[in-house]
Amino acid sequence: MEASGREGTLSPYIISTFQSLVHAIIPPHLKQKDYIGTVHVAGAQELHVYEYVIWILDHSMALPVKEQLKLVNSSMSKSTAELLDVGAAQLIQKGQTLYPLNVTAYPSGGPFSALSPIDRLRAITLIERLDINLENLSIPYKNNPILVRNMMDVLNELSMFGHYSEWTAYGTTRLLSPEYRRVEYFPPGWFQAQYPGPSFGYRDFRGFLAIIQHRKVDV
Amino acid sequence: MANQDVIVIGAGGGGAVIAKELGELGLKVLVLEAGPWYGNNKWPNPNLQSGGVSSSTTDDLDVMLYKQLLNKFEMNMNDLVSGRFRWGPADRNRSQWFRKANQKGVIWQCSGVGGTTQTYTANCPRAYPAAIDNVWPVSYRELVPYYEKVEATLPVNFAATTAKEELFYYGAKKAGWNLIPTLDVTGPGYRPQPNAILPPNENITNPNITEEQLSWMEGCTLAGHCINGCPHGPSIEKIAKRSTNVSYVPLALKTGNVCIRPNAFVIKILTENNPSKGLHAIGVTIRDTWTGEQEELRAGIIVMASGSIESPRLWLNSGLPDNPWVGRGLVNHYMDWVSGIFDENDLIPILGTSDINPFVGNTCGARLDYPGLGALQSVGMSPGLTASFYAVSESGYSFLHTSSMNDPWDIKGRLFGCELKETMDSYRRTLNILVSTDDEVDQRNGVTLDPIISDENGFVPVVKYQPTKQSSRKRSELVNMAADLLRKAGAKKIIWTNWPAGMMIHIESTMRMGFVVDQDCESFQVKRLYIADNSVHYNSLGGANPTLTTQALATRTAERIFHKYFN
Numbered sequence: 001m002e003a004s005g006r007e008g009t010l011s012p013y014i015i016s017t018f019q020s021l022v023h024a025i026i027p028p029h030l031k032q033k034d035y036i037g038t039v040h041v042a043g044a045q046e047l048h049v050y051e052y053v054i055w056i057l058d059h060s061m062a063l064p065v066k067e068q069l070k071l072v073n074s075s076m077s078k079s080t081a082e083l084l085d086v087g088a089a090q091l092i093q094k095g096q097t098l099y100p101l102n103v104t105a106y107p108s109g110g111p112f113s114a115l116s117p118i119d120r121l122r123a124i125t126l127i128e129r130l131d132i133n134l135e136n137l138s139i140p141y142k143n144n145p146i147l148v149r150n151m152m153d154v155l156n157e158l159s160m161f162g163h164y165s166e167w168t169a170y171g172t173t174r175l176l177s178p179e180y181r182r183v184e185y186f187p188p189g190w191f192q193a194q195y196p197g198p199s200f201g202y203r204d205f206r207g208f209l210a211i212i213q214h215r216k217v218d219v
Numbered sequence: 220m221a222n223q224d225v226i227v228i229g230a231g232g233g234g235a236v237i238a239k240e241l242g243e244l245g246l247k248v249l250v251l252e253a254g255p256w257y258g259n260n261k262w263p264n265p266n267l268q269s270g271g272v273s274s275s276t277t278d279d280l281d282v283m284l285y286k287q288l289l290n291k292f293e294m295n296m297n298d299l300v301s302g303r304f305r306w307g308p309a310d311r312n313r314s315q316w317f318r319k320a321n322q323k324g325v326i327w328q329c330s331g332v333g334g335t336t337q338t339y340t341a342n343c344p345r346a347y348p349a350a351i352d353n354v355w356p357v358s359y360r361e362l363v364p365y366y367e368k369v370e371a372t373l374p375v376n377f378a379a380t381t382a383k384e385e386l387f388y389y390g391a392k393k394a395g396w397n398l399i400p401t402l403d404v405t406g407p408g409y410r411p412q413p414n415a416i417l418p419p420n421e422n423i424t425n426p427n428i429t430e431e432q433l434s435w436m437e438g439c440t441l442a443g444h445c446i447n448g449c450p451h452g453p454s455i456e457k458i459a460k461r462s463t464n465v466s467y468v469p470l471a472l473k474t475g476n477v478c479i480r481p482n483a484f485v486i487k488i489l490t491e492n493n494p495s496k497g498l499h500a501i502g503v504t505i506r507d508t509w510t511g512e513q514e515e516l517r518a519g520i521i522v523m524a525s526g527s528i529e530s531p532r533l534w535l536n537s538g539l540p541d542n543p544w545v546g547r548g549l550v551n552h553y554m555d556w557v558s559g560i561f562d563e564n565d566l567i568p569i570l571g572t573s574d575i576n577p578f579v580g581n582t583c584g585a586r587l588d589y590p591g592l593g594a595l596q597s598v599g600m601s602p603g604l605t606a607s608f609y610a611v612s613e614s615g616y617s618f619l620h621t622s623s624m625n626d627p628w629d630i631k632g633r634l635f636g637c638e639l640k641e642t643m644d645s646y647r648r649t650l651n652i653l654v655s656t657d658d659e660v661d662q663r664n665g666v667t668l669d670p671i672i673s674d675e676n677g678f679v680p681v682v683k684y685q686p687t688k689q690s691s692r693k694r695s696e697l698v699n700m701a702a703d704l705l706r707k708a709g710a711k712k713i714i715w716t717n718w719p720a721g722m723m724i725h726i727e728s729t730m731r732m733g734f735v736v737d738q739d740c741e742s743f744q745v746k747r748l749y750i751a752d753n754s755v756h757y758n759s760l761g762g763a764n765p766t767l768t769t770q771a772l773a774t775r776t777a778e779r780i781f782h783k784y785f786n
Contacts, residue, residue, distance in 0.1 A: 026636070026639060026640065056300050056301070059301065060300045060315065062674060065672060065679075068671065118618075124616075125619065129615075146320070146321055150323045150324075156610035156611075157610040158607075159610070160606035160639070161294070161606065164607075165601070166293065167294045178266075178302070179266050193643050194646065195646065198291035198442075199430065199442045201430040201440025201442045201451070202580070205380075205419050205441060206384075207379070211377060212376055212402065214374060
């Protein structure tokens with residue numbers, strides 16, 4: 001991945017696009033808790049999961065491969081943000097948006113960020129159905145339907161893994177190279193799922209349904 | 220080691236086994252592994268510094284270091300791009316090794332001593348006899364003694380029961396299936412998973428022994444970190460989950476004849492052609508993954524054990540003879556994912572507890588086998604991995620699908636938004652089932668080289684898989700069976716994720732026996748070149764997990780190599 005640590009090259013456009021993406025996939029919500037009342041449960045944007053998605057996209061390919069894909073003057077995160085915008089523009093042009101556009105929520109974003117959360121997912125649906133002009137996409141998506149479709153799964157997968165793993169607890173070290181990250185507090189996603197975290201063991205042993213008797217073997 | 224008799228490429232599920240067996244037969248073996256070695260004190264910072272060159276003694280194994288590196292955090296260990304368990308170089312400042320997939324999905328393989336067994340769930344069922352007899356060039360009966368030897372060596376035991384297994388068995392029984400407590404599966408039924416995991420220590424329920432103390436004792440602690448990397452046990456060779464780096468590798472080193480060199484990517488098979496021997500392998504070219512330096516190493520026998528993607532890639536990048544089956548015929552058990560969400564009031568009468576707690580116990584501890592269709596397995600993982608498995612779908616978002624009265628599922632497709640959060644709120648009351656299909660070999664599926672893109676190790680592999688109609692039909696039946704089992708167990712909500720075809724977790728049959736290798740696993744076209752990984756499987760074993768069969772074959776192949784060339 002060559003470069004590590006915080007990269008100052010991310011544009012507000014890329015950040016806004018991925019903020020709006022993870023917000024649509026894992027929004028904040030209110031939850032009724034016994035004895036406490038209603039509590040706010042953080043979504044992926046508040047937990048900076050978009051930074052994980054961007055980091056992975058921009059560190060997933062070695063430079064020689066990027067060069068062969070002609071991706072040296074751009075980045076996977078930028079190309080992917082542009083891909084999301086192509087899907088959004090298509091949804092808007094088709095008149096298929098369910099809710100009005102809102103350009104104030106993510107002022108630096110493009111059409112994708114201006115869509116309502118559910119319309120962002122509907123734009124992704126258009127992309128994965130390849131209901132867009134593949135000729136107009138940026139490298140490496142241009143005329144690459146397999147990668148286009150695969151990336152729509154990857155974006156969801158990364159958002160969910162980032163949110164519900166310990167990544168959100170790497171805190172101030174979250175954008176460092178993996179060997180230098182440190183868990184600074186209990187991961188919020190684990191708290192939300194009520195996962196107790198790494199364990200030495202559990203006592204819930206309920207016996208064996210069957211036993212294997214190993215024979216002395218001499219092959 | 221300068222004068223090795225045999226070079227083995229890859230220290231994973233097959234390579235470690237054949238190295239140990241050949242070492243015990245007195246042959247000098249050099250194992251070349253592309254990835255790092257965790258838990259060997261010659262590499263105290265295996266992801267940061269190049270460390271030593273090779274290791275050939277168990278004195279180098281260091282359980283403290285192993286426990287420090289396998290820290291059980293799912294992102295640190297399992298992230299496919301930058302985790303300790305990834306397909307990539309030891310240096311985590313560098314990217315993973317690039318592969319091109321021709322369909323949606325995930326390729327889940329690991330470099331490193333232990334290979335993908337570092338992260339596997341240690342499931343060791345035998346192939347179904349009906350998938351072998353009169354189909355493979357060898358019979359099931361011929362394989363049985365080798366199965367028995369591997370099962371005794373690892374060892375393999377039926378999984379201990381925790382809540383999620385108890386619920387799976389309850390649902391299976393309610394759905395009308397019988398218990399089949401056997402290793403030789405000839406008819407449908409449910410059973411505990413035969414796992415390469417040590418049974419729990421006798422003190423597992425002793426309140427006077429702390430969990431931390433247990434983690435230093437022999438036996439599974441039911442900590443549920445099989446996929447994250449199990450670090451529990453008193454020494455490397457007594458770690459509870461029997462990845463080959465803690466089972467066969469120590470046994471190989473103990474022979475005094477085996478040397479293992481990590482951080483060495485084999486980029487070419489070297490051959491010679493002369494009238495007496497014909498075309499035969501004489502050595503390999505390796506590339507040091509830290510320095511980039513290349514080196515030629517020679518031996519009388521070369522064994523490829525680099526997995527079902529890299530073995531054909533290496534053959535093709537080495538310019539070995541054309542064969543229409545090299546790389547072809549890939550099967551992956553065309554997997555799927557079905558989940559049941561339970562109410563606590565329904566769980567209490569069955570389990571005595573209000574939660575299933577999927578993070579407790581063997582990750583895959585129960586299974587239902589159906590020769591002719593495939594298998595279902597219970598799966599309980601950490602939450603990040605669990606959530607990400609809901610994200611991969613051939614049918615897009617769940618809002619695109621509405622359940623009808625006749626559908627066995629309530630939700631179909633990729634979860635999102637509040638629905639996802641509600642599902643993860645129910646994480647502790649969720650039972651997941653992995654569907655593993657008896658999928659058909661199709662020559663159109665497989666591994667080829669990208670004609671343009673290469674990395675430092677040669678042209679990159681392109682992996683292609685589309686299920687046949689027959690495979691799709693079988694998977695649909697298995698999905699219905701999984702939903703029925705969950706419903707009968709009392710699930711209030713069934714989620715069918717509908718995974719895409721490219722979920723590469725069990726990759727097999729890209730260098731098939733009878734087509735690329737003979738029944739002793741020696742290449743037809745290049746003598747003295749053997750294969751000891753999943754790629755030699757003739758088919759998908761009926762849907763059974765592949766590792767045990769690869770290990771049984773590797774044991775047999777070692778014997779055949781010795782008798783043919785060294786006896």
